[in-house]
Amino acid sequence: MTTKAELVFIPSAGAGHLISAVEIAKLILNRDERFCISILIMKLPMDFGTQSYIESLSSIPRLQFVDISVDEKTIGGFMSNKETFFINFIQSHKPKVKDFLNNSSFSRSNSRLAGFVLDMFCTPMIDVANEFCVPSYIFLTSSAAFLALCFHFESLKKVHHIDTSKYKHSNEELIIPGFKNPYPAKFLPTMATDQGVMYAMFFDLVTRFKEMKGIMVNTFADLEPFPLQSLSVPRIYPVGPVVNFKEGGHGRNSPSETESIIKWLDDQPESSVVFLCFGSMGSFEIEQINEIAIALEFSGHRFLWSLRRPLPKGQIGLPSNYENVEEVLPEGFIERTNEVGKVIGWAPQVAILSHRAVGGFVSHCGWNSILESLYFGVPIATWPLFAEQQMNAFALVKELGVGVEIRMDYFVGKYEHVDIVTAKEIESGIRLLMANGDDNEIRKKAKEMKEKSNAAMKEGGSSYASLGLLIEDLISNIS
Template sequence: MAEQETEQQQQQQLILIPLPAAGHLASMVELAKLLVHRHSTLVVSIPIITSPSTAAAVTRYTDSLVQTPRVNLLRLHNDDEDQSVPGAIFSMIQNQKPRVREAVSAQLAGSGARLAGFVLDMLCTSMVEVAEEFSVPSYVYFTSGAAFLGLWLHVQELHDNEGFEFSEFKETELASPGSSHSVPIKVIPSSFLNKEWTATVHGMARGMRRTQGILVNTVRELESYALESLSGGMNIPKVYPVGPILNLKGEESSKDEEAIEWLDQQPESSVVFLCFGSMGAFRGEQVKEIACALEGSGQRFLWSLRRPGEGGAWPSPTDYEDVREVLPEGFLDRTAEIGRVMGWAPQAVVLAHKSIGGFVSHCGWNSTLESVWFGVPMATWPMYAEQQFNAFLLVKELEIATEVRMDYRSESGEIVSAEELQRGIRSLMEDCSRKETMKEFRDRVRGALMDGGSSSSSIAEFVRDVSTHNM
């Protein structure tokens, strides 16, 4: 009994607050699992905010991710917000503060662990006030890269100190301390360029500056230039590069078996994989251009093709009942020997396969890190959020990707031609130098999480800092 009491007294509770969106949720849950695995005195609780329309899907998703002792999910239901309104998710986070406060108080009362601090998703920095009410430090978990963090903080600093507005900016490029190249305005996130979003974007950056530290899902060996630029100036909290934080196991279903069996029969590094994330989908005209590009390239391919969602601000794509309804007539028959078309794909499982030689990607940060982890070179086709900036980083800064587009935005409705995509695919599959560079990064990134590696050491440093704060 005495030993149990001593162990309980030593336990420290961390509260992790994710944005209730697939990529952010998965990354935050994986961070929680890593922390408790590495440090036996930590207990992590994760308030999961859902709305009536998302509760069932989010519950299934998070339950599939969490089967880990000392990681607790706290279900918080939101009955007030209309998720069809753009920006509603951020007001929902703001309005959930009382429920988060109550859930944390109840969790602490039941566990007896000492509350050590809060870790907030990069888009949930308004919750810093809840941590302050509990008199504990707060930290940000930045689910994108260090170069983008540098850009975001730099833009906010320019706005607050010099009155900078993109709407009045006449240049085509902007110098950013996190990038060795000037950043083209065409790859700046749409939310940064839209004056209606200015208050929200800069408010989040100010919230980051109020915290004790920022955990970035990146690796020092991958973004050394950006991380060095963040180590001084701009009134930036301490930065902890803790990546890559990934769920590499993936989930396979019976529908995926045929595609995986087909991959088993292909030569090593011969297949190009096209997949555009949890929100990536194209309409009929663009689908036909992709099909023509694949057929014309002659490359082996595996294509994750999904139907665009309908209704709401961020409608989720769904699988086609029959992909023939959107593909050119006879396409599947003509390409039967060289390709496969599927719906939702277990991306990590596919990227890990030895037959995959290239990845046409939307450049979401999780997908980018998965591609680096498995050493698969990329072709960039960004869709939304900061993906255009990620594409710029991959092509120009790191030189591990070829460009289909760096500036494509899904809301534009623009069509990427078959010829343009075909050029990108051929460059992706034939450029040996990028393949070698990607393999070098793969080895460095994997080493970062090993004992004594840069990210492993950074995680340990974070735990020491949060454990000793205010003691």
């Protein structure tokens, strides 16, 4: 009887992290019938769209979801300190993971635990894996460039004892392994430069990366050759682009809403529409919405704009759809642009990016969104909001040449004043993005990356081969 190799996946609670983890789990299961995978779910008290997604998945052979959530009273106790909330949230689930392992069927004669696959924010769970004498791996939902930057700054702080907070408001340009171009300090993720609990937590997480047996990165060799060449220990497995093509139940649109969007796109000329969407967390106040509307109207390009209502200050969760979007748009905007534009709420992003009518994407530069856009050959105009998105924007524009800049140093909440991106900046970026003709190098490079992206995942491709090496390594853990 063939021995089954059991893997335990522990993703972060956000939809972007969970969905990517499920997709890589499905790839492993499809490649090798010896694997069984349990994905452990840690629910947050606020809805980030994960429950509907899990429920939407039809039963997949050898894959199970296990709810290990702690009670709301325990989570409520962490709420008083937002800085330490997330690390306390992860730590509080360790006993639940142990209970699952002790009560599961790994003791069967034909089933052996082969390892943990952790989200980067769940690295404290390596302690549990060590107790059960199994290796840990990370599935990184960010880029290889971000990983290279993390290792570099961890070395600066913990090996060379450099206080990296000195770069917080610096105009310095830094030489960072994995980047061809000098990297502006002002684009650094705030967690690498802000003093405080989050700063310490970030570096502690990165230090623990080195304890992993391997790191899977959602990227591919042709997209990030320089960053991948700069990484060696632990072993790196570029296994992407891992993209969720079906979107399923995690989308917030009814079938009729999605159908209406696709029908509108069907009526537009090829590559004529600029799509604006800022991720599951992205939203703007009225003053900024007004600047976007002016830019779209003056650009003259067809557009599809995902526009959502910000949460009230102090609340945690996802933006919602407007009941009446006209209340936040310039007077008469909908009527004046009715022939060329459509304003929507939640967007079925993959369905839109894969549509022949879409010719450009104004994006917050989340890594999942970048991979989806490039998979379909759609160039990007950069408007990052938070986390490592400014670094992603820099990579798109300066390192890869598949993006244009609207802003690269925009940070939500970084300044005491409200930072407004002007209509002129937005219009200029859209015009560059949507320019036709043979001289549009960005459009050509995006199309080339589409071919390379598709090829990487097929048999004989670089990511296909890398996943094969990972599977061999995982199987070696039980042999």
